[in-house]
Each structure stands twice: as structure tokens, then as C-alpha cells.
Amino acid sequence: MNHFSRAPVPAQIKVLIAAASWASNISGIQRHALNLTRCLLQRPEITELHLVVAPWQKDLVQTGGIPEDSRVSVHIAEMQMGTLSRNLWHYRELPRLAARLNVDVVHLSYPVPVVAASFHCPTVVTLHDLYPYEIPENFGFPKYIFNRAMLQHCLRGVNSIACVSDTTLRTLRCYVPEIIWRKSVRIYNCVESYPHCVAQSPIPGWQLEPFFLAVAQHRPNKNLPLLVQTFHSLICSGRIDPRTKLVIVGIQAAQTGKIQQCVASSGLHQNVHFLEGLPEPDLQWCYRHCAAFVAPSITEGFGLSVAEALLAGCRVVCSDIPAHREIAEDHCMFVELRGNVEQQLAEAILTALDQPQKQPVALPHFSASVLVGQYVDLYQRLLASRVPDAVSNSPISVEIPDAKSQML
Known part of the structure; x- marks a missing residue:
């Protein structure tokens, strides 16, 4: 069971983003975690933001464009690169870190093993895809079986599932029972134009070839x-x-x-x-x-x-x-x-x-200014829904206003 105490929704929210994964170079998961961090920093309600990465990912944070902000703290998880060590850290140590930091929300940047009863606060997971079901070749046999089991375990345990697209939201309904997909919402990945560009080509030996x-x-x-x-x-x-x-x-x-x-x-x-x-x-x-x-x-x-x-x-x-x-x-x-x-x-x-060279396309629905309000609203609604001794996998109904097709 979760042991949330009855309390008014805090005007100030402390968030922990768990981003530790196997990749030592930038991947979609790390890009999401860094984009989410930059996104949340736009709102004054976020008074503390704790970003947790693996020891081999320290450089990703330094080069990831996180603005200097006193609210941000980076934590290095004490784990080894192997799958077992990483999963055990999330299973055992992440709840302890969240309690020690006394955060209000834990946001998992991708599905990991969690025990809902171990957390003192609501948990959210970003769901990027259903690859263990849609394309098991990504993982191979028998790894995809483990990935399916872990995915189901995580989705049951968290309090809310933030799907990165309507496509992922619809696909989720094909593979999980209603008690899981009822606590899912769609909040797009945050994607914005990046203002800085190097002057020199990163392609080795490039001589102006197309x-x-x-x-x-x-x-x-x-x-x-x-x-x-x-x-x-x-x-x-x-x-x-x-x-x-x-x-x-x-x-x-x-x-x-x-x-x-x-x-x-x-x-x-x-x-x-x-x-x-x-x-x-x-x-x-x-x-x-x-x-x-x-x-x-x-x-x-x-x-x-x-x-x-x-x-x-x-x-x-x-x-x-x-x-x-x-x-x-x-x-x-x-x-x-x-x-x-x-x-x-x-x-x-x-x-x-x-065709002529294209002009940049405006995609305001993926902008931080739009999405940060949806994240903060999600966090506040989860915090407002806290009850003592809530069953760990009971869905918390979440609605995000002014967002088309957010809730199934």
C-alpha cells in the first residue's frame, strides 16, 4: 500500500526525475529527461528539481543544455552498468532517495521496476512506446519476455502514465487491462528549436558534399x-x-x-x-x-x-x-x-x-510553454488525490484541461 498523508495540494512542488539508464551516449530517453527538466524549470511552482543519472551519464548532463538554476540538483546513482544492478537500484534505492529528498512527485523518464508501496509520494512514468509487444526483435529472445513483464509491473505500480503521443496512448489499450490504461494521459514530448549550432561540421572529412x-x-x-x-x-x-x-x-x-x-x-x-x-x-x-x-x-x-x-x-x-x-x-x-x-x-x-529548401515548421503543441502547464496540472491533481492507505494499483483519474484526446 501507499501511505500518502492527507494534505492540501502544495503551491510549491519538488520533483525527482529518474533518468538513469544503460546508455552512455545520448538517446531518446535522455533527450526526454533533459527536455522535461528544461520544461519544468519554466514554472515557479517547481521549487526543487532533482535529476538522477547513472555514473556513466555525467557528461550528458553537462552537455545537455540544462540552464544554470539554483532549483536543479544532479544526483549520481550508485549502480553498475549491468541490467541487474540498474534494476535493483530502481527497485530498492530510488524510493529511499525520494524519501531523503522529501520530494512531492517522482517522475520516471521510462518504465523501470518499482514497488509502489515503497514510495511516500505519487509516481509518474513517461511511456514512450510499447516495443516489447509491437516489435520484440528490438530486444531478442528471451529478453523481450522480461521486458514485457517489467513493463506491466511498472505500469501497474505507478499512479499515472504520461504517454508521449496519442499513438502510444491508443496502443497501450491493446496490451494492458482497463485498470492500467484508465490512469494514462497524453502529454507530448517537449521539442523546441535549439538556438545554438556549431560552425564546423561534425562529419569526419566532410568537403561540402550533400x-x-x-x-x-x-x-x-x-x-x-x-x-x-x-x-x-x-x-x-x-x-x-x-x-x-x-x-x-x-x-x-x-x-x-x-x-x-x-x-x-x-x-x-x-x-x-x-x-x-x-x-x-x-x-x-x-x-x-x-x-x-x-x-x-x-x-x-x-x-x-x-x-x-x-x-x-x-x-x-x-x-x-x-x-x-x-x-x-x-x-x-x-x-x-x-x-x-x-x-x-x-x-x-x-x-x-x-523541392525548395524548407522553412522551419512551428510545432507549438510540443513547446515547453504549452506542456509545462500539463505536467504541473498532472502533478497537482495526483497530489490532490492522495488518500491514506490507497491501494497501490488503483487508478487515479486524471484529466488535463485544454488538451485534445488526453484521457481515454
């Missing part, structure tokens, strides 16, 4: 082998400049070997560059200078990089999937993932290249 950009982990859902094969066919057919580069920014994962094999078998060593761990100004350079941004994903929970590319003024070619449609229905070149997909993707890229 390049296509993909920002994606090397996971099956990202469909990067299709992109490499399509790029190869465009080069071989002479339909694009043979000097054109393909730049893939993202951390290595389950499909790294297959992607590298595609590059090797196509003889594209000089044309394809793999980058990871780029600081934000370097990534922005890539967005602003690419000939086209390409995202052929099979499935996504949100499509953060597509939103960032649009904000930077990229020509965007992406797969026709619900998450991408939700982000920018009228601003992308969409490709259906059926039939001769390689040919369709190639034609879409060529069509995009024939």
Missing part, C-alpha cells in the same frame, strides 16, 4: 538496412551525386552488425558515416545542413527526430505510420511500407530533393 541524415538507434524498428539499400540504389543508378553521404546518428544496438554488413556488401564505406553521442549543437548542424532527413521506421511511439528535423527546416521523408502522421500531417513526404518499399523510398527522396 548528405542525407537519419537520427536513430540501430534497432529493427528504425529500418536502417532499408535506408542503406535505398541509398545504394540511388548511387548506383546515378540519380544522385556519387559524392553524396549518408550520415546515421545514433547509438549502437541490436541491428548494428546487420547495418554494417549492408554497408560493407554495398561498398559504401566512403559514403556512410556512423556518429553517436553528438552534443546538441553538433546535431543541430547536421539537421540544418542535410539535403534531406529520412526516417523509414516500421513503428514509433513519437518520432522525436522527425519533429526536431521539421523545427530545423529539413526536407523530411518518413514512413507512413501513425506516430509520424500525428507529428506533422502536412509537412512530410510519406512512404507506405508495402509493395516495392525500396523504390517508393527512393522516389520520395528524389521528390523531396526537387
Whole structure:
């Protein structure tokens, strides 16, 4: 059982964001945690913000663009990089840290093992996707079985689930019982234009050649082998400049070997560059200078990089999937993932290249000024719903005003 005491909703809210994960280089989870931190700092109600990262992630905070603010404290979790150590830390030590800091809300930046009864305060988890169910190849056998069990355990235990898109919110209903999805809301990922950009190219040996950009982990859902094969066919057919580069920014994962094999078998060593761990100004350079941004994903929970590319003024070619449609229905070149997909993707890229350079697209519904109000409202409603000895997995009905399709 949770042991929340009856108390008025505090005018001042202290939040702990748990962002410790396995990745030592920037990934979507870390980007979300950093964006959430910057977002919450816009409201005076947030009087303390504690960001918890793993020992191998200290540099991510330093380069993540967190503004200097006396309200922010960074904590380094005492854990090892292995899965068992990380899960045990969240299971045992996170509730103790929350109690020691006397925070009002714990916000998990992604699903982790939690025991609801161990927390003295409400807990929220950001749900990015349902990959353990939708695309188990991302994890492999038998890991996806464990990931499914852990996901269900976390979603049952927390007091509210913040889905990053309507797509994720709808998908959640397919895989969990009503008692879980009733406590879910949609609060978009915070994505805003980044003002700073480096002057020098982060691409090794770049000599002003045109390049296509993909920002994606090397996971099956990202469909990067299709992109490499399509790029190869465009080069071989002479339909694009043979000097054109393909730049893939993202951390290595389950499909790294297959992607590298595609590059090797196509003889594209000089044309394809793999980058990871780029600081934000370097990534922005890539967005602003690419000939086209390409995202052929099979499935996504949100499509953060597509939103960032649009904000930077990229020509965007992406797969026709619900998450991408939700982000920018009228601003992308969409490709259906059926039939001769390689040919369709190639034609879409060529069509995009024939278009004038795009202007940055305004996406105000992803802005911090909009989303911070939704987060603060969620926290306040959870705090107002506290009752003694509440059953740990009882859903707390949460409604966010002025937000379309927030509550199912």
C-alpha cells in the first residue's frame, strides 16, 4: 500500500526525475529527461528539481543544455552498468532517495521496476512506446519476455502514465487491462528549436558534399538496412551525386552488425558515416545542413527526430505510420511500407530533393510553454488525490484541461 498523508495540494512542488539508464551516449530517453527538466524549470511552482543519472551519464548532463538554476540538483546513482544492478537500484534505492529528498512527485523518464508501496509520494512514468509487444526483435529472445513483464509491473505500480503521443496512448489499450490504461494521459514530448549550432561540421572529412541524415538507434524498428539499400540504389543508378553521404546518428544496438554488413556488401564505406553521442549543437548542424532527413521506421511511439528535423527546416521523408502522421500531417513526404518499399523510398527522396529548401515548421503543441502547464496540472491533481492507505494499483483519474484526446 501507499501511505500518502492527507494534505492540501502544495503551491510549491519538488520533483525527482529518474533518468538513469544503460546508455552512455545520448538517446531518446535522455533527450526526454533533459527536455522535461528544461520544461519544468519554466514554472515557479517547481521549487526543487532533482535529476538522477547513472555514473556513466555525467557528461550528458553537462552537455545537455540544462540552464544554470539554483532549483536543479544532479544526483549520481550508485549502480553498475549491468541490467541487474540498474534494476535493483530502481527497485530498492530510488524510493529511499525520494524519501531523503522529501520530494512531492517522482517522475520516471521510462518504465523501470518499482514497488509502489515503497514510495511516500505519487509516481509518474513517461511511456514512450510499447516495443516489447509491437516489435520484440528490438530486444531478442528471451529478453523481450522480461521486458514485457517489467513493463506491466511498472505500469501497474505507478499512479499515472504520461504517454508521449496519442499513438502510444491508443496502443497501450491493446496490451494492458482497463485498470492500467484508465490512469494514462497524453502529454507530448517537449521539442523546441535549439538556438545554438556549431560552425564546423561534425562529419569526419566532410568537403561540402550533400548528405542525407537519419537520427536513430540501430534497432529493427528504425529500418536502417532499408535506408542503406535505398541509398545504394540511388548511387548506383546515378540519380544522385556519387559524392553524396549518408550520415546515421545514433547509438549502437541490436541491428548494428546487420547495418554494417549492408554497408560493407554495398561498398559504401566512403559514403556512410556512423556518429553517436553528438552534443546538441553538433546535431543541430547536421539537421540544418542535410539535403534531406529520412526516417523509414516500421513503428514509433513519437518520432522525436522527425519533429526536431521539421523545427530545423529539413526536407523530411518518413514512413507512413501513425506516430509520424500525428507529428506533422502536412509537412512530410510519406512512404507506405508495402509493395516495392525500396523504390517508393527512393522516389520520395528524389521528390523531396526537387523541392525548395524548407522553412522551419512551428510545432507549438510540443513547446515547453504549452506542456509545462500539463505536467504541473498532472502533478497537482495526483497530489490532490492522495488518500491514506490507497491501494497501490488503483487508478487515479486524471484529466488535463485544454488538451485534445488526453484521457481515454
